[in-house]
Amino acid sequence: MAHTEPRFHVPAPHVRPGDTPDFSHIHIPPAGEARRPDTSVAGMETQDLALGLVRVLDHNHQAVGEWDPKLDAGVLREGLRHMVLTRVYDDRMLKLQRQGKMSFYMKSTGEEAVAVAGAMAMSNDDMVFPSYRQQGILFARGRDIVDMMCHCISNSRDNLKGRQLPVHYTWAEGKFFSISGNLATQLPQAVGYAMACEYRGDGEIAATWIGDGSTAEGDFHGALVLASTYRAPVIVNVVNNQWAISTFQGIAAGEAPTFAYKGMGYGLASLRIDGNDFLAVYAATQWAAKRARDGHGATVIEHFTYRADAHSTSDDPSGYRPKGENAIWPLGDPIERLKQHLIGLGEWDEERHAALEKELNELVIASYKEAESHGTLHDGPLSPVESIFEDVYAEPDWRLRRQRQDLGV
């Protein structure tokens, strides 16, 4: 028998396909309002910051308040460049996936500041344990675009020898850990790595990123226990982009007021920040990095943002959320906001921006041309077939040697 009254509570988003996009239920505090405590503050004394929203750029795109990191215009322009490159790259890779040039792709549209500003506020010696939507870190750290593309099309130059799905990058030289398809696994790993940094006493720290949906995984809890217990020098970034594929963030958040607030239960310093505000992300990461490096332990940062595009090339968001939501997201677009800030400072203009977009577009197109010259997934050349038996172990044992013979290679 069908029943109409639900017997338990299942949270639902405010609007669904066909409805008018609406974020009026989201409270956005004004920029500059949040206090910036000393980085040695006790974790439990950050409750107001876990419930609030650290914002630097106001509605006039001016930097205000204690969290303004007061960055040089040169640094801001560099950040803008990495963000624009991330978006241009994503757009091009989507097109290439649609043309059948690669099997799969995931964009980070709208979340470029989270990755780029986070990476720029850390040292390049610090290890990052990203999820699959922080490709901006690679651009901020100077990863060769051709190499990134070669990975995505699994060709003969793919540094992962065609073993991983596209966007599951690894870049050891850039201290960019291997991306796993298994969600949240990188969190306790990042804590262990950070503990090893502490053990070695080399002054390095680690950072990790997880989506709002993946905070429901047990590894999120385990990592926060470890980080708290061992006071590990680690930054745990929760990228709350409102959506886990089709599932709105309320399914993972439950009754918790914010994702940052979850850090309070572990006694960890916790900040909720405007994830579309380059300056806020930079300032919060810089704060957390100093806190970690000075031995005061871990910080949980919730980046409040919006997944502006589909979850992946295998997803169609019109099946679960209204069209046009991204256009009315109250925190706007991270690239546009930093661009307007720079223009306001007299350090940028529309012509230079258009020229930058053109330059990066051409760079990406030329890079793909070069990447393709090393082969494509469909037409090859790929990594040698026998390489499928390598790197399972340091040395292949008799089983792998025999199986390679069975395959005739």
Add this chain to the structure above:
Amino acid sequence: MAKMNMIQALNSALDNMMERDPDVISFGEDAGYFGGVFRVTANLQTKYGLDRSFDAPINEAAIMGMAIGMAAKGLKPVAEIQFSDYIFPGLDQIVSEMSRIRYRTAGAFTTPVVVRTPCGGGIRGGQTHSMSPEAFFTQVPGVQVVMPSNPYDAKGLLIAAIESPDPVIFFEPKRLYNGPFEGHSGGALASWGNHPKGEVPEGHYSLPIGKAEVVREGSAVTIVAYGTLVLVAQAAAEKAGIDAEVIDLKTLVPYDIETIARSVNKTGRCIVAQEAPRTSGFAAELAAQIQEECFFALEAPIQRVTGWDTPYPHAHEWSYFPGPDRFINAMNTVLEA
């Protein structure tokens, strides 16, 4: 040389390796101050400090994830899972991460973690202190799987596991911690003190991973076993007066097919044994491979001596545990065929 039980031998292996290599770190639930619920990590914290031997929160996934992260930085973590029955919360980290990171990064990152975990039954441990979950791991490409059957091997193999560039799941049959066990319930407890494999060098030595040992020469039938059942099989052959050759596998992955095939080609008959339930157990892999290697030498179907396809029971432990009588029945079956 000193007389050691398996606990002392394992402790000696950790002590040796922590002394030699500052990157070796030991941790787990109760594994720090207290020295482990089975005392395998006793005194390590006193000797090497809190940074090298410490207690972990009760979260097997976090323990494994922490170990993987440490290994990625170049440390050599030896993580303890208190009972192999409790390794399952850590399975995602072991299967999806630890085992594959070398492969999926084309060698850019490696995870030379050792996971130590007490396993096996025969101790009235009931469902969650008796399991032999090795086949869950022999199925995973990228990990080595080791199970010693005596103190001498336990130390040599644990040192080899710590020195291995690959991740190792190191199963410790807890029934053998304090003494050898021949599979008879009741009776006096034996001691490793009078056993030749209870003589253990105090210094550093290692045994090769991937190498089996013929522990009882024979010509009538080959018994391939590992862990506690090695001793049970030997005792059963003695009791029945059957000229059985017993192989102690020691390493399950990669298993020593050469030693097995040499023996089976000689005897023409084979029994494979495990404490774990029968279906899809590691013995099934051994039987399949032996059948491939030795088909024309086999004079009888390969027999399996295993636990039943049930959870491990408490009260009826001795009807579950593959004791000497089951080995004798199996030997008679293959000899009569």
